[in-house]
Amino acid sequence: MNLSRTSSLEGGNRMRSMRCVVLVVVVVGICVFTLGSDVVRGQSSAQTKSLLNINAQGVGAHGYDPVAFFTQGKAIKGGPQWQSTFGGATYYFQSSADREEFERAPVKYAPQYGGYCAMAMTMGKLEDVDPTYFVVHDYELLLQRNEKAHVMFSKDVKGNHRKADENWSKLQQVAGK
Numbered sequence: 001m002n003l004s005r006t007s008s009l010e011g012g013n014r015m016r017s018m019r020c021v022v023l024v025v026v027v028v029g030i031c032v033f034t035l036g037s038d039v040v041r042g043q044s045s046a047q048t049k050s051l052l053n054i055n056a057q058g059v060g061a062h063g064y065d066p067v068a069f070f071t072q073g074k075a076i077k078g079g080p081q082w083q084s085t086f087g088g089a090t091y092y093f094q095s096s097a098d099r100e101e102f103e104r105a106p107v108k109y110a111p112q113y114g115g116y117c118a119m120a121m122t123m124g125k126l127e128d129v130d131p132t133y134f135v136v137h138d139y140e141l142l143l144q145r146n147e148k149a150h151v152m153f154s155k156d157v158k159g160n161h162r163k164a165d166e167n168w169s170k171l172q173q174v175a176g177k
Contacts, residue, residue, distance in 0.1 A: 051175055052088050053115035053128060060089030061143070064131040066109040067098040069141050075132045086110055111141045113168050118142035119149035121164035124171070137161050 054060050065078040078092025082099040085091070086106035093099040102109045111129075113121045118135070120127035133144035137157050142164070144150040153160045 051114045051126075051171065053111075053126070054089050058085075058088070058090045060091050060115045061111055062129070062131050063092045065094045065098050066091055066111060066141060067101050068094055069134055069136055070109065070139075071098070071101075073136075075134060089115065108139065109141065111143050113142075113164060115143060117145035117149055118164050119144055119153040119160065121167050122153070122160045124167040126171075 052060070055062070060066075063077055065076050068074065068076040068078075076094050078094050078098070080092055082093040082096050083090050084093070084099050084103050084106070086102070087110060089110070091102065091110070093102065112118065114126075115129065117125075117127040117129050127145045127149075129143040129145055131143050133147060133150040135142045135144070135150070135153060135157060138161065140161075142153070142161065144153060
């Protein structure tokens, strides 16, 4: 009798062990799925965003005049009365003279990296910008996300610009542009 009772207890223990194994497998599976989808989201976040940083109305550089960064060395808001479209973005200008200058050489004045943060681009990421933080380097407008990004980028402008260019090229290739 004792023998059959022991056998019965062992059977119960086996069932509990099997339930534990199944539970562990399910929990691990959920963790792997959740972690895996976060990794996929993290890797593709730059790929799923448009390569052009514009608002809902299609305005780039948050409405700042791209020519003013070069001619006045500061960020100046433009207005919709003076606008021009280039590369899928509409840019606002503070004057008709700035708009005309932009239209003569839009590639020169349009922000690099689709108007995304240059420092983030050094890490292969697309981040929005605050155009009051910027660098004009090698005749290119490099907008930054915030003061921290601006300071970090400024520590090695040449090296960071090169790294951002490399990552931008890779993103464009992935996007088929």
